[in-house]
Amino acid sequence: MDFYFGLAQLIGVHTLLGLSAYVVLLTGQVSLAQAGFFAIGAYVAAMLTVLAGWHLVPALGAAALTGAATACAVGFPALRVKGLMLVIATLAFGEGVRLFFFNFDYQIAKGDIKVGPLGGEGFRQIRFFPENGWTTLEVMLFIWTFVLLVMALLWWLDRSRYGAVLRAVGEDELAAQSAGINLTAVKVSAMTLGGVIAALGGGLYAHYATHIEHLNFGILLATFAIAYPIVGGLASVFGTLAAVLFVQGFLVEGLRDLGDWRNLLFGALIVLAMNLRPRGFLDADNLRAIKRLFLGGGRGAS
Amino acid sequence: MLDLLQSASDGVLYGATYALIGIGFTMVFGVMHKVNMAYGAASVGGAYLGLMMLKLGAGLPAPLVFLGAFLAGGLLGWMVYLACFHFIPLSSPLATLMSTVGMLLLIDEVIVHTTDGMPQNYPALFDDVMLRFGEFTLRGDLLLVFLVSVACMAALLALLYRTRLGLATRAVSQQAIAAQLCGIRVAQVNVTTFVITGLLGGIAGAMIGAAVGTLSPLLTTPLTVKGLIVTVIGGLGSVPGAIVAGLLVGGFENVIQLYRGVTERDLYVMLLLFAFLVFRPGGLFAPAGERD
Amino acid sequence: MALLELHGVSRHFGGVRAVDGLDLEVREGEILGLIGPNGSGKSTTVNVITGLYPPSAGRIAFGGRDITAAPTHQRLSEGIARTFQNIRLFGGLTVWQNLWVAQNSAADRAASGFLSRWMGGQSGAREDIGKLLAFASLAGREDELASNLAFGEQRRLEFARALAAKPKLVLLDEPAAGMNAEEIADLDERIRAVRERGVTVLLIEHHMELVMAVTDRVAVLNFGQKIAEGTPAEIQAHPAVRKAYLGGDD
Numbered sequence: 001m002d003f004y005f006g007l008a009q010l011i012g013v014h015t016l017l018g019l020s021a022y023v024v025l026l027t028g029q030v031s032l033a034q035a036g037f038f039a040i041g042a043y044v045a046a047m048l049t050v051l052a053g054w055h056l057v058p059a060l061g062a063a064a065l066t067g068a069a070t071a072c073a074v075g076f077p078a079l080r081v082k083g084l085m086l087v088i089a090t091l092a093f094g095e096g097v098r099l100f101f102f103n104f105d106y107q108i109a110k111g112d113i114k115v116g117p118l119g120g121e122g123f124r125q126i127r128f129f130p131e132n133g134w135t136t137l138e139v140m141l142f143i144w145t146f147v148l149l150v151m152a153l154l155w156w157l158d159r160s161r162y163g164a165v166l167r168a169v170g171e172d173e174l175a176a177q178s179a180g181i182n183l184t185a186v187k188v189s190a191m192t193l194g195g196v197i198a199a200l201g202g203g204l205y206a207h208y209a210t211h212i213e214h215l216n217f218g219i220l221l222a223t224f225a226i227a228y229p230i231v232g233g234l235a236s237v238f239g240t241l242a243a244v245l246f247v248q249g250f251l252v253e254g255l256r257d258l259g260d261w262r263n264l265l266f267g268a269l270i271v272l273a274m275n276l277r278p279r280g281f282l283d284a285d286n287l288r289a290i291k292r293l294f295l296g297g298g299r300g301a302s
Numbered sequence: 303m304l305d306l307l308q309s310a311s312d313g314v315l316y317g318a319t320y321a322l323i324g325i326g327f328t329m330v331f332g333v334m335h336k337v338n339m340a341y342g343a344a345s346v347g348g349a350y351l352g353l354m355m356l357k358l359g360a361g362l363p364a365p366l367v368f369l370g371a372f373l374a375g376g377l378l379g380w381m382v383y384l385a386c387f388h389f390i391p392l393s394s395p396l397a398t399l400m401s402t403v404g405m406l407l408l409i410d411e412v413i414v415h416t417t418d419g420m421p422q423n424y425p426a427l428f429d430d431v432m433l434r435f436g437e438f439t440l441r442g443d444l445l446l447v448f449l450v451s452v453a454c455m456a457a458l459l460a461l462l463y464r465t466r467l468g469l470a471t472r473a474v475s476q477q478a479i480a481a482q483l484c485g486i487r488v489a490q491v492n493v494t495t496f497v498i499t500g501l502l503g504g505i506a507g508a509m510i511g512a513a514v515g516t517l518s519p520l521l522t523t524p525l526t527v528k529g530l531i532v533t534v535i536g537g538l539g540s541v542p543g544a545i546v547a548g549l550l551v552g553g554f555e556n557v558i559q560l561y562r563g564v565t566e567r568d569l570y571v572m573l574l575l576f577a578f579l580v581f582r583p584g585g586l587f588a589p590a591g592e593r594d
Numbered sequence: 595m596a597l598l599e600l601h602g603v604s605r606h607f608g609g610v611r612a613v614d615g616l617d618l619e620v621r622e623g624e625i626l627g628l629i630g631p632n633g634s635g636k637s638t639t640v641n642v643i644t645g646l647y648p649p650s651a652g653r654i655a656f657g658g659r660d661i662t663a664a665p666t667h668q669r670l671s672e673g674i675a676r677t678f679q680n681i682r683l684f685g686g687l688t689v690w691q692n693l694w695v696a697q698n699s700a701a702d703r704a705a706s707g708f709l710s711r712w713m714g715g716q717s718g719a720r721e722d723i724g725k726l727l728a729f730a731s732l733a734g735r736e737d738e739l740a741s742n743l744a745f746g747e748q749r750r751l752e753f754a755r756a757l758a759a760k761p762k763l764v765l766l767d768e769p770a771a772g773m774n775a776e777e778i779a780d781l782d783e784r785i786r787a788v789r790e791r792g793v794t795v796l797l798i799e800h801h802m803e804l805v806m807a808v809t810d811r812v813a814v815l816n817f818g819q820k821i822a823e824g825t826p827a828e829i830q831a832h833p834a835v836r837k838a839y840l841g842g843d844d
Contacts, residue, residue: 025396030396030399077576077579077580080579080580080583081579081583084331084335084336084337084538085534085538085579085583087337087399088337088530088531088533088534089534089575089576089579091527091530092527092530092531092572092575092576093572093576095527095568095572096569096572096573096576099566099568099569099572100569102565103565103566103569120565161694161695161719164687164691164694164695165695167684167686167687167691168684168687168691168692168695171684171685171686171687172682172683172684174646174682175678175682175683175684176684176695177646177665177666177667178644178646178666178667178670178675178676178678178682179670179675179695179696179698179755179756179758179759180667180670180671180675180696180698180699180759181667181695181698182667183667218523219523219526219527220407223403223407226400227400227403230396230397230399230400231400261411261415263407263410263411264407264408264411264412264415266404266407267404267405267406267407267408267409267410267411268404268408269404270400270401270403270404270407271385271386271401271404271405271408273404274386274390274397274398274400274401274404275385275389275390275401278390278391278394278396278397279394279397284686284739
């Protein structure tokens, strides 16, 4: 049973990662920086609980704020680069963050041992959960509380004017500007929101994994982050969730015996998925079809 | 001072490989307005396939291994095209981007699995040759890498500017629709671009292997990132830009490595990229673009 | 009383002078037509007025205020809205959403608080958007994706979207392109209806019958410069205009 709880924890954290990329993708910005914000959230939250003795919840709050600040700082220069240049710039940012942590040492003594991040060796002994007697089930529920909150927020956002404005910017920046939409405010705010969600996910990840290192936050993770909303489809947050379930559930559970081949299959899976369904699992059309099926043709903006 | 010059010179020679990778990225972008994220991996993959020929025909001379890498690169380029751009409508840019990322992961993992993740020795030529000018040295193997890369770049430029295919390629990169209306088969140009950049990538991979002495799957990530950085610094779509930027990045990183060590080196390359993005986002040579 | 004034406005692209020392005045409450052969600078003028390109020289004033340096989205809140020659709707959004996101007038901003304006649902906007839908004859179609509308419906939606922010001036960039006679008659009525509501109209068009029928005054561009200005009748008789453009037929 513990195994499934662990899987659910992973799925939860990856859903947050995917949702952070989803928000930014709505505005038409393909960001490979989300893994970077995730890493920052992980290290900040872990350092606060381990080195400064904070409780996890305020540590997560601080991590989220740090994620927001960094993402906001990234969001402004990101405005100056369009399309594929943004992909490259955000990729470089993510790698820069990883390299930063590769070189980052900050250890203090706790009793006999030294704790804290140690460059390439990573950050071990992130033991908030075990030290406070949390069971695997409790950790899973804790993580999923946040996941559901974020999903609810984003679902609500999709129904609000802000959500429509985000998508309008993603559709046609020229028309959006001419209709009075402030592109800077919209794109930077989306990036900031994405940063908050990613950092939150990172903080949670650090604590259930208990050991983090720079290699966890490389290009592969950045890829997962955008793969989920793209493969899942941008019409709804549920697409991203579905993609995480499919990728992690299918790869991990369905192909458990294949062990190391998972990453290879992940690559092949993406190629296949994109060829078969270029607009993702849940695109605008099947979303409407599903809605009609379940809600019997009710009103409401899509 | 001498150390600085030596580092810079070694770096520039090695940077020719970055230039080749940068050319590959920038040409695909210029012609199709897409980024082929799998390019770095395919280049390393081509080098590995060239190596397999060495294993199969034990004792093959190094030039044949390089040739094998060259051809294998072209083959891989064609395969990436098929997997990512042939069936997926080009109007779904996210889908094509994602599929190239998928290919990147796939190729990377195939390399890891077939070699069990163990680095493989790569043949080098002239690695015992040193041209000395007083205190200053030009390593023979690096010089070869540089010269082979330059030869490829020259061949490519000749192809682009002296042949009909090159003309068609440049036409498509400037105005794809008009090019089609003039009878140019855009799909054919696209495939050819992939194959040609694949060939270049194979050579680049082989040259990197030759310069470093080993090939390892760990090469793909930094190569991809550096290749993209070179592309951006040079100006998206500009072949001459990629050449200059490649040499620049090669020299720069080697000099940084001299003063700050290898672990911090890549961080500074990122900073170089960010400096360009802030001060000169069009890159060194912004290509002839269309009006808005 | 001049609502929009262009003083010596130029816009160069490299060596090309798309707009060259243009002086133009749009008077409050009028329907001004802007015509000229292809390449005469009409679209560039529109783009400079709406702020997509900064002028290479000259000043632009709106309602007496200098807006030369104002960014595009701000010009909308000043009161200048536009439609596009090649329709630019938000295809993936519904009809409702297309109108909703465009409610960016200063009055809209003042009317409701930050949170309700951004995070609120649809109810607050229902009345205003209902009126826009009625104008566009798209009532009841609000949940359809904009990309699924027929061409004429899309044009009407884009026009309504331009009105969503309650502008003082609407720039219509070749709205009749691709329309049949019936649709053009319909457009004529809509333009007049808009003027009835107190909105000034700058109409860029090629379709001469429409221009002559609906406008109060016409300005003619050629090679980026104004070559004539006057009532439709005056313009039709103007020798320079005939020479540059009308050529006898149409």
